[in-house]
Amino acid sequence: MYDGHMIISYELASLQRVRLAVVAIILSGLPACSGTMGDPIDPDASVPGGEPVSFDLSLNDDTPEVGQIVTATARLLDAAGREVDAPWTTTVVAEPGSDAASVTVDEHRLTFTQEGWFTVVGTVDSNGLRDTVGPILVDSFAPSIVVTHPDRGTFTESFTDTVTGTVEDTGSEVASVTVNGVPAAVSPDGSFSRDVTYEFATNLIETIASDADDSTGTDRRAVLAGSFIPRGSGVADGIVARVNQSTIDTIETMAEDLVAGYDVTGMIPDPVYSDSSESCVLGVCITWYELVLRAWNLRYGRVDMELDPAGGGYIVASGTVHDISVDWNASGVVAEIDYSQSGSIRADTITVSMHLTPSVSDGRLHVAVTDVSVSSTGFVFDFDSWIYDAATFFGIDVDGIVQGYVEDAIRDAVTDQVPGLLEETLQDLELATGFEVFGTSYTLTARPYGVSVDDAGLTLSLETFLEPSAWRAPTEGLGSLYAGYSAPGYGSTPGLIASFSADFLNQALYGFWGGGLLTQTFGATEVGMDLSVLGMILDQLSDLQYIVVNALLPPVVLPGEGDAMLHLQIGDLEVLMYSGDPANRENLLLHFFAGVEADLDVSVTEAATLAPQVSNVHGWIDVTEPVLPNHFEVETEELLLSMVPLIEMQLGSALGELPIPDISGFTMSGITVEAAGPEGGYINASGELVRR
Numbered sequence: 001m002y003d004g005h006m007i008i009s010y011e012l013a014s015l016q017r018v019r020l021a022v023v024a025i026i027l028s029g030l031p032a033c034s035g036t037m038g039d040p041i042d043p044d045a046s047v048p049g050g051e052p053v054s055f056d057l058s059l060n061d062d063t064p065e066v067g068q069i070v071t072a073t074a075r076l077l078d079a080a081g082r083e084v085d086a087p088w089t090t091t092v093v094a095e096p097g098s099d100a101a102s103v104t105v106d107e108h109r110l111t112f113t114q115e116g117w118f119t120v121v122g123t124v125d126s127n128g129l130r131d132t133v134g135p136i137l138v139d140s141f142a143p144s145i146v147v148t149h150p151d152r153g154t155f156t157e158s159f160t161d162t163v164t165g166t167v168e169d170t171g172s173e174v175a176s177v178t179v180n181g182v183p184a185a186v187s188p189d190g191s192f193s194r195d196v197t198y199e200f201a202t203n204l205i206e207t208i209a210s211d212a213d214d215s216t217g218t219d220r221r222a223v224l225a226g227s228f229i230p231r232g233s234g235v236a237d238g239i240v241a242r243v244n245q246s247t248i249d250t251i252e253t254m255a256e257d258l259v260a261g262y263d264v265t266g267m268i269p270d271p272v273y274s275d276s277s278e279s280c281v282l283g284v285c286i287t288w289y290e291l292v293l294r295a296w297n298l299r300y301g302r303v304d305m306e307l308d309p310a311g312g313g314y315i316v317a318s319g320t321v322h323d324i325s326v327d328w329n330a331s332g333v334v335a336e337i338d339y340s341q342s343g344s345i346r347a348d349t350i351t352v353s354m355h356l357t358p359s360v361s362d363g364r365l366h367v368a369v370t371d372v373s374v375s376s377t378g379f380v381f382d383f384d385s386w387i388y389d390a391a392t393f394f395g396i397d398v399d400g401i402v403q404g405y406v407e408d409a410i411r412d413a414v415t416d417q418v419p420g421l422l423e424e425t426l427q428d429l430e431l432a433t434g435f436e437v438f439g440t441s442y443t444l445t446a447r448p449y450g451v452s453v454d455d456a457g458l459t460l461s462l463e464t465f466l467e468p469s470a471w472r473a474p475t476e477g478l479g480s481l482y483a484g485y486s487a488p489g490y491g492s493t494p495g496l497i498a499s500f501s502a503d504f505l506n507q508a509l510y511g512f513w514g515g516g517l518l519t520q521t522f523g524a525t526e527v528g529m530d531l532s533v534l535g536m537i538l539d540q541l542s543d544l545q546y547i548v549v550n551a552l553l554p555p556v557v558l559p560g561e562g563d564a565m566l567h568l569q570i571g572d573l574e575v576l577m578y579s580g581d582p583a584n585r586e587n588l589l590l591h592f593f594a595g596v597e598a599d600l601d602v603s604v605t606e607a608a609t610l611a612p613q614v615s616n617v618h619g620w621i622d623v624t625e626p627v628l629p630n631h632f633e634v635e636t637e638e639l640l641l642s643m644v645p646l647i648e649m650q651l652g653s654a655l656g657e658l659p660i661p662d663i664s665g666f667t668m669s670g671i672t673v674e675a676a677g678p679e680g681g682y683i684n685a686s687g688e689l690v691r692r
Contacts, residue, residue, distance in 0.1 A: 050078035052086050057122035057131035064112055064138055072108045074122050074131070087125040092118050095135050112138045142217030143169040143209035145177075150205070152572045152593065153552030154223045155477040156198070161223070164193045169211040177209045198225035201481060201556050202569035204595060204620065220622035222571025222595050224553050228479035229507060231467075231514070235480075238464030238504030239446050240487045240682070241429045241661050244457035246495035247689045248307050248315075250666070251425055255305040258417040259319060264298050267409035268326070273401050291332040291390055295345070295402055298409055300324045305418065307356075311455040314357040314370075315422070319414040321350045326406055330387050341387065348378025350407055352414040356422055358458065363447040365427045365460070367419040374407045426451070426460055428663050435657040438650065440515040441469040444508075446661065456492040462661070464504045468515030473551075480510035481556045485681025496668055497686045498660045499676060500602075500610070502557050502566065505655075505683075510554045512654040518551035518573065520650070521582060540589045543579040550574040552593075555651065557600060559680030564599035566675075566683070568614065568651075571595045591625035602655075602683050604671045608662060610685075612655045660685050667692050 054077035064070045078084045090108045094100035098116025110120065119134035147165040150156070163179045168190045177184045179194035184207075186192045196205065207219040229235055276290035301323035308316045324347040331340040354372040358365060381399050391398045431446035449463035482503050490497060512518075524544045552572035560566045573594045580587040598617040605611045662668060668687035676684040 050080075050082065050084040051127060052076035052084050052124055052129055053079050055088075055122060055124060055129045055131040057120070057133055059110075059120060059133050059136075062133060062136050064110070064136070066112055066115060066138060068112070070110045070112070072110065072120055072122060072133075074108075076124065076129075089123050089125060091121045091123065093121055093134075094118055114138070137212075142215040143167050143174050143211050145207055145209050145217050145219040147205075147207055147219050147221065150221070150223050152221045152574075153475070153477075155228065155553075156223060156225050157227060157478065159198045159200075159225055160195065161198065162193055162195050163205055163207065164191070165207065165219070166190045167192060167209045167217075169209075169215075173212050175210045175212050175214075177207065179207050180205065198223060200226045200483065201558050202553065202571040202595070202597075204571070206620075218622065220595070220620050221593065222553055224477070224481065224556065224571065227482045227484070228477070229482045229503070230479040231471075231476050231510075232465075233479070234449075234463040234465050235482070235501065235503045235507050236449050236463050237461045237485075237487055238501050238507060239431070239462040239661060240499040240501070241460045241462065242457060242490045242497035242499065243426070243460065244490070244492050244495050244497070245309070246493070248309070248457070250495070250689050251422065252305045252307050254425070255307070255319070255418045255421050256303045258421055259305065259321070259413050260300075260303045262413040262417055264409045264413055267412060268295050268298055268405045270294055270296070272328075272405055273396070273398065275396065291330065291387070291396065293328065293330045293387075293398060293402070295326050295328045295405065297327040298324070298406065299326070300350075300410070307418075307422075309453050309455055309457055310355075313453050314355045315453060315458070316353070317356050317414075317418050318351060318353045319418060321352075321410050321413075322348070324348075324350055324406060324410065326402075328383075328402070330383070332387075332390060339387075339390075341383070343382040345382070345402055345406070346378070346380045347376050347403075347406065350374065350376040350410040352411045354415065354418075356419055358422070358426065358451045358453065360448045360451050363449070363463070365423055365448045365451065367423045369415055369419050372411065372415060374411050376403065376407055379403050425663055426458070429460055429661045430462065431464075431659060431661055433659060437512065437515070437654045437657060438517060438520065440472070440517070442511060442515060442657070443467050443469070444658065457490065459487075459490065461487070464507060466508045466511040468511055470516075471514045472516030472519055473514045473554075476514065477554070480507040480554070482506070483679075483681060485559075486678050488676035488678070488682050488684065494670070494686050495688045496662075497684055499682045499684050500658075502559060502681045502683075505557050505566070506554075508655070508658060509556060509651075512651075513551055513554035517650050517654055518549055518555070518570075520549050522547045522549070524577075540579070541577065544577050544589060545580060546578040546582050548574075548576040548578065548582050550576075559677075560599060560601075560675060562599075564616070565602055565673075566600040568598045568600040569596070588625065590623070592621050592623040594622075595620045603673055604660065604685050605656065608660045608668060608671075610655050610658045610660075612652055614651065663689060665692055666690060 056075040058073055060071045072090045074088050076084050076086055090105055092100055092103045092105060092110065095117035098118060099114060102114035103118060104111040115138050117135045117137055119132050121130060121132050123130040145165060145167050149164045150161060167174050167177055167186060174186060177186050177192045180196060182194060184192045184194035203223045203225055205221050205223060208216055210216045271292050271294045273291065273293040300321045304320045306318045310316050326345050328345055329342040352374050355370045357368045357370065383398065387398060430448060431444055434441060434443050445465040446462035448460060450461040452459050485501050485503055488499060524547060551570065552574060555568060555570045557566040557568055575592055575594055576588060577590040578587040579589050596617060596619040598614045601613045603611045666689045669690045671685055671687040673683060673685050676682045
């Protein structure tokens with residue numbers, strides 16, 4: 001955007017020049033002295049009497065500025081060549097197009113209040129002898145520049161444009177006009193144009209006009225160029241959450257607890273089996289067999305859960321339940337003989353395996369369950385022989401029936417709990433939070449947008465939205481700056497990584513801008529300004545009471561350079577300084593536009609929110625009111641930097657409210673932050689997930 005150097009156009013009084021003027025006034029008021037007692041007489045010293053025949057008029061400055069006091073002096077010689085002292089008068093003649101009334105003459109002291117061409121005339125009162133200096137040019141004001149396109153605060157999706165405007169100079173002719181350092185042709189009517197090319201993000205347009213007296217006027221304004229996400233639309237991969245194996249291990253532990261506590265009461269039907277066989281001959285019926293088998297009090301011990309991401313886009317889930325037992329009771333009739341018995345059935349393990357395939361639809365995460373299989377080891381049935389005898393005789397697989405129901409119950413416990421837990425855990429990474437900054441409420445929403453699984457972990461992308469409760473910016477522009485940065489690649493560690501896209505940060509900054517973050521009124525003392533110092537720069541600023549800030553463009557960030565994570569840009573930041581009520585235009589002391597660029601680094605607070613740090617600040621200023629003489633221009637880096645704490649405070653308060661996605665009941669430990677992604681367009685906050 002800029003060349004890295006401070007660009008300054010704020011016009012201030014030169015203290016050194018003022019001091020010299022004061023000295024000149026004092027000296028000009030001292031009476032002439034021919035010497036002191038005891039001094040030798042200078043034969044060349046002026047003497048009273050003698051008619052002057054030679055007049056040499058001079059000025060202490062023959063390139064005066066508006067408002068500057070200039071002193072005229074005369075050297076009068078008589079016929080013998082000696083300096084003589086004779087009354088003489090100073091007058092000023094205005095050249096055509098200039099106004100003699102704009103010059104104040106106090107004896108031999110002149111003050112020019114307007115620009116123009118003037119001739120200073122000295123005339124001896126007694127004989128009309130005269131001399132002149134001039135014509136001299138009083139050209140204190142730079143050429144006036146009016147840029148007609150582009151307007152301040154312009155958003156554009158085009159990277160080519162034409163800067164147009166007009167330029168004029170009242171004191172002399174316009175010598176040159178440049179736009180971003182490239183000469184622009186100026187028409188006789190003062191109009192000019194120059195084609196420009198924009199870079200992505202904030203662009204400075206610097207138009208400089210110079211006149212014949214080398215006074216330069218400058219117009220600086222910013223244009224935001226690029227692609228944009230309209231207000232209210234989401235940034236698809238604004239935040240990306242990466243879940244690696246150590247976090248999946250935490251989910252495994254949660255799943256084990258859920259399955260272990262699963263209520264399987266009533267999951268085995270009652271009875272497990274019931275059947276009978278009867279024959280009737282000539283009205284006589286015989287019950288060959290009747291068998292009723294009941295099972296209850298299903299219980300089990302330790303649960304081991306394994307969740308292993310696979311390259312096929314799914315997670316292999318395997319839950320093993322240990323030490324299963326179930327009580328049973330059987331009653332029946334065999335050949336008209338009643339029997340009954342009870343006992344227990346045991347199994348060493350039952351393992352349920354399945355594929356869990358996550359997907360996202362309408363902002364909700366879903367987990368599909370496929371390829372479910374159940375296996376068991378060590379089933380022991382302590383049925384007495386009569387049950388076996390009866391069941392075998394009549395072809396009933398009692399063991400298989402009971403084992404099937406027990407396995408089904410364990411399968412249901414695992415398949416009911418684990419997919420839902422995975423859905424709930426990943427959906428819990430969704431953000432929906434509200435916060436307040438400088439009196440404006442904001443809502444941040446980040447909901448699932450896409451999900452993928454590889455053999456090292458799971459990646460969940462979140463679509464982000466950030467909206468103020470009230471839109472206070474004068475325009476919505478085209479929306480938030482959008483580059484479409486590619487998400488970073490991920491390894492297998494650490495357990496949880498939250499990646500924030502610069503596109504999301506620009507969406508957030510756009511929302512903060514719209515909510516009036518950089519449209520505020522402050523008391524002068526709120527930003528730590530030293531009014532005595534400001535008064536030395538410009539007299540009227542000693543009366544400063546209020547500062548009104550209005551950002552015509554939203555702040556934006558780009559990938560950082562060097563060691564910086566991000567690069568911050570703010571263009572066309574309007575600043576108005578008032579001596580009283582800002583509603584009264586007569587109280588306006590100073591009106592200027594500023595641009596700022598800085599390095600922006602991000603850390604994470606103990607509350608798991610982002611904390612920005614601004615450094616290496618550069619900027620530019622363009623003063624529009626009041627119009628001051630060109631020779632008052634000096635560097636004003638201090639004034640610009642005095643506004644930086646204000647910007648840091650506001651951005652820090654806003655960005656500091658952006659949370660890191662987490663899982664309910666857990667927090668991240670050992671968090672590190674770094675720039676990431678192929679273009680450096682993401683900020684990774686990484687750590688391990690631990691229980692709160």
